[in-house]
Amino acid sequence: MRYRPALRPLIISLVFLFVALGSWEWSSQPPKATEALSEYELLMGGAEQEARVPPPSAVIIHAFNELSDPFYDAGPNDKGIGIQLAYSLYRVLTGFLLAALIAIPCGFVIGMFPVMHKAMNPYVQILKPISPLAWMPLALFIIKDSEASAIFVIFICSIWPMLINTAFGVANVRKDWINVARTHELSDMRTAFTVILPAAAPTILTGMRISIGIAWLVIVAAEMLVGGTGIGYYVWNEWNNLDLTSVIFAIMMIGIVGMMLDLILSSVSRWVAYEE
Amino acid sequence: MTYKSLGDPFNPDQSLLHEKGCSCTQCISENSKACGAQTLATESKPDRERLDTTEDMMDRVIESTIVRGVFAHNDFSRRSFLGLVGGGLTASILGSLIPFDEIKAAVKDSMGKLEKTKLNVGFVPITCATPIIMAHPLGFYSKYGLDVDVIKTAGWAVARDKSLAGEYDASHMLTPMPLAMSLGAGSAPTPYVMPTVENINGQAIVLHVDHKDKRDPKQWKGFKFGVPFEYSMHNFLLRYYVAEHGLDPDKDIQIRVVPPPEMVANLRAGNLDGYLSPDPFNQRAVWEKIGFIHILTKEIWEGHPCCAFACSKEFTNRYPNTYSALLKAIVDATHYSAKAENRIEISAAIAPKNYLNQPEPVIRQVLTGRYADGLGGIQDVPDRIDFDPFPWHSMAVWILTQMKRWGYIKGDLEYNKIAEAVYLASDAGAKMKELGYTPPTETYKNYTIMGKEFDYTKPEQYINSFAIRRM
Numbered sequence: 001m002r003y004r005p006a007l008r009p010l011i012i013s014l015v016f017l018f019v020a021l022g023s024w025e026w027s028s029q030p031p032k033a034t035e036a037l038s039e040y041e042l043l044m045g046g047a048e049q050e051a052r053v054p055p056p057s058a059v060i061i062h063a064f065n066e067l068s069d070p071f072y073d074a075g076p077n078d079k080g081i082g083i084q085l086a087y088s089l090y091r092v093l094t095g096f097l098l099a100a101l102i103a104i105p106c107g108f109v110i111g112m113f114p115v116m117h118k119a120m121n122p123y124v125q126i127l128k129p130i131s132p133l134a135w136m137p138l139a140l141f142i143i144k145d146s147e148a149s150a151i152f153v154i155f156i157c158s159i160w161p162m163l164i165n166t167a168f169g170v171a172n173v174r175k176d177w178i179n180v181a182r183t184h185e186l187s188d189m190r191t192a193f194t195v196i197l198p199a200a201a202p203t204i205l206t207g208m209r210i211s212i213g214i215a216w217l218v219i220v221a222a223e224m225l226v227g228g229t230g231i232g233y234y235v236w237n238e239w240n241n242l243d244l245t246s247v248i249f250a251i252m253m254i255g256i257v258g259m260m261l262d263l264i265l266s267s268v269s270r271w272v273a274y275e276e
Numbered sequence: 277m278t279y280k281s282l283g284d285p286f287n288p289d290q291s292l293l294h295e296k297g298c299s300c301t302q303c304i305s306e307n308s309k310a311c312g313a314q315t316l317a318t319e320s321k322p323d324r325e326r327l328d329t330t331e332d333m334m335d336r337v338i339e340s341t342i343v344r345g346v347f348a349h350n351d352f353s354r355r356s357f358l359g360l361v362g363g364g365l366t367a368s369i370l371g372s373l374i375p376f377d378e379i380k381a382a383v384k385d386s387m388g389k390l391e392k393t394k395l396n397v398g399f400v401p402i403t404c405a406t407p408i409i410m411a412h413p414l415g416f417y418s419k420y421g422l423d424v425d426v427i428k429t430a431g432w433a434v435a436r437d438k439s440l441a442g443e444y445d446a447s448h449m450l451t452p453m454p455l456a457m458s459l460g461a462g463s464a465p466t467p468y469v470m471p472t473v474e475n476i477n478g479q480a481i482v483l484h485v486d487h488k489d490k491r492d493p494k495q496w497k498g499f500k501f502g503v504p505f506e507y508s509m510h511n512f513l514l515r516y517y518v519a520e521h522g523l524d525p526d527k528d529i530q531i532r533v534v535p536p537p538e539m540v541a542n543l544r545a546g547n548l549d550g551y552l553s554p555d556p557f558n559q560r561a562v563w564e565k566i567g568f569i570h571i572l573t574k575e576i577w578e579g580h581p582c583c584a585f586a587c588s589k590e591f592t593n594r595y596p597n598t599y600s601a602l603l604k605a606i607v608d609a610t611h612y613s614a615k616a617e618n619r620i621e622i623s624a625a626i627a628p629k630n631y632l633n634q635p636e637p638v639i640r641q642v643l644t645g646r647y648a649d650g651l652g653g654i655q656d657v658p659d660r661i662d663f664d665p666f667p668w669h670s671m672a673v674w675i676l677t678q679m680k681r682w683g684y685i686k687g688d689l690e691y692n693k694i695a696e697a698v699y700l701a702s703d704a705g706a707k708m709k710e711l712g713y714t715p716p717t718e719t720y721k722n723y724t725i726m727g728k729e730f731d732y733t734k735p736e737q738y739i740n741s742f743a744i745r746r747m
Contacts, residue, residue, distance in 0.1 A: 039654060040648050040652065040653070040654050042637075043637070043641055043646075043647060043648035043654060044562065044563065044565065044648045044650070045563045045635070045637060045638075049563075049635065050563075050564055050565065051564055074629070074630055075425075075630040076425045076426070076427050076428075076630075077426075077427065077428040077629070077630045077631065078628070078629040078630035137433075140434075140437045140441070141437065141464075144440070144441035144442070145441055145443065146434075146437075146438055146441070146443060224430070225430060225434070226430065226434060228427065228428075228429075233430075236430060236537075237428070237629070237633055238633075239537070239538075239541065240401060240537035240538075240633055240634075241629075241633045241634060241635075242540065242541065242560075242564065
């Protein structure tokens, strides 16, 4: 066989996957069901009925079952994985878009006027590190609506990276370009839209990518707290039953959806990128 | 649609008696129909309105009853008086003396139209909520014309906040919660009512299997215990139990609030040494072989209340008929759950993912009371959990004494007034009667808890009789 260096990383990662899954499968085989149980043993439940970490084959079978009927609806507390993910995505996108609507214009103003930057910076620095979930009790109390509270939590966690990145991008547009605009006697508004915005767009998009990543991290925790619907509720509901097969499946789905959100934004950022 | 017996009581030409030979339009037309003759076109004052809806009919029945009563059931004097004074004027005179609308509302309360049929009722996934949950799969809500969604809730704080926010029309709560909410302890004060208790007994103290040799509470110094909520019977019973054994629950042990569904995971992780929690999580710990049942709470207080069905005062005022129907469904379901022969059917109905999401054998052991204790024995306690809707006012008084004892509320309390405003014993009693059960004749009684007498007439002396207390 001809030596092809391009294949080497692929082979290594496949071998790694095989070894990892293989040892997991081997180490987590369920114990054999015991026969001829006494009543006490029956009431205690056999060892094979206990909750434990499932082998990967069980997760794959479970994933296949769930994904072959992702939109079933068996009552308000039992819905398919597709419906749960749709609820979570709806909350994340609503909160994220609301945050973008506010963060990008505000970031623009802060970036363009150093005086605003100095004035607002202390507040941003104080509010930024607050865990979004710490807002939850306050939001539930004031907004009096768990759905809106969850969206608010997404809003508050995704606003800061966008605000800071927009301000940074706008403030660091090369002075030469603004000077050129000035010699052409462009109005302030035109300068903002035709020169500064395109120049700062890649930085703004980076902020948006960070934000949506954080929003997707936070929604799971928020839904575990509030319950009702969403992928976070799904994890919580299966945790109640100590059903780790479903929990691992949900973890994989969260990872896949989060990766897709990031891929979408990164392709948008390639579209606004420019060479100097 | 016209009904002969529902003639307009304010019309002097209208007989309400319809005796033989009656000359009113309806009787004449009926008689002539019977003879096969042509209907006589008799001129008569038109009826005030046609009774098209059951609502109108109800109104007419009530008006008619009152008017007949005013004229001492003498139809002749009614008609001659109305002929002299006029129907409209009589109606307004009577209306100024008698609150027709209020009487109509009060009468319809027990049998009227439902203002709202689509309801959201919250529950925390535990067996205490059995009547609220099983009323859904077994059709108790639809039996009373309601379309209820039972919504699973992560914990009590969220259940409280969603109820306060109006997302839930009514909710499964812990018996102390409506008292705390009405008093504003732990939340903004909102008038809440608790028309029924759900279950009595049904909780247990579970310890980690490592503590099998520490069955005496005196050995529990430094233990970490979980309770589902601060304002819960679990918290008050655990505090009572360890305090009776000489431990100060605030100093000698640590009590943490852990939502019931997370109890088992925390016990396994070693975060907790034990907990006093609702089932199925006690039995689930045994099933997972990480805990054993130390005692059932019925050994602390036989017949103690635990969970309840509660809603805001506003809901009862705004939707009186819906409230009435919902309450009836719950009382009916509670009595159904109380019967031992129904328990296996209920176990199977509430085990699926949409409700409790637990293995069915675990639920069955809780509800039938034949269970493995995790120490190698099989116990047979049919009333391990029982269901009794009647909200005793004395239970509320006991809960208030414990809230005061442990410093959750301060100052002087009007025990009976609060108890009677929140625990609607008369509502539950009325529904029990309608369903053919006999409610207790009193709403207060004394209890014996771990051998100590609680006298509901002397709450303050009761609190002061405890050596360990926070006041």
